[in-house]
Amino acid sequence: MDYGTMDEFGKHMENCPECKEELSIRFLVTEGMKHLEDGGEFNLQKELDRRLDENSRNLQRHSAMIASGRYLVTTLFVFIGMMLILFFG
Ligand SMILES: [Zn+2]
DSSP states (O other), X not given: OOHXXXXXXXXXXXXXXXHHHHHHHHXXXXXXHHHHHTTOOOSHXXXXXXXXXXXXXXXXXXXXXXXXXXXXXXXXXXXXXXXXXXXXX
16 A cells, blocks of 8 residues: 555545444454454354444445555554564564
């Protein structure tokens, strides 16, 4: 993602509740996965799947933004992971 795309993405996120919601759900899914790996039992996964389905239907016109967001979130998690390894590894 170049700087222009990043800037555009940021501005869109500030003004678009739908994309914000989509990204926050993705974050929750990632968090939920971590808890699942811990062996915890809960029905959150099902609920999140349902919400993601619902949401993506409303997000056709935002698909480019969401694609950028996916990349951004992935980058962010890789970055956080690296930080954790650096500090605690
Ligand atoms: Zn949007």
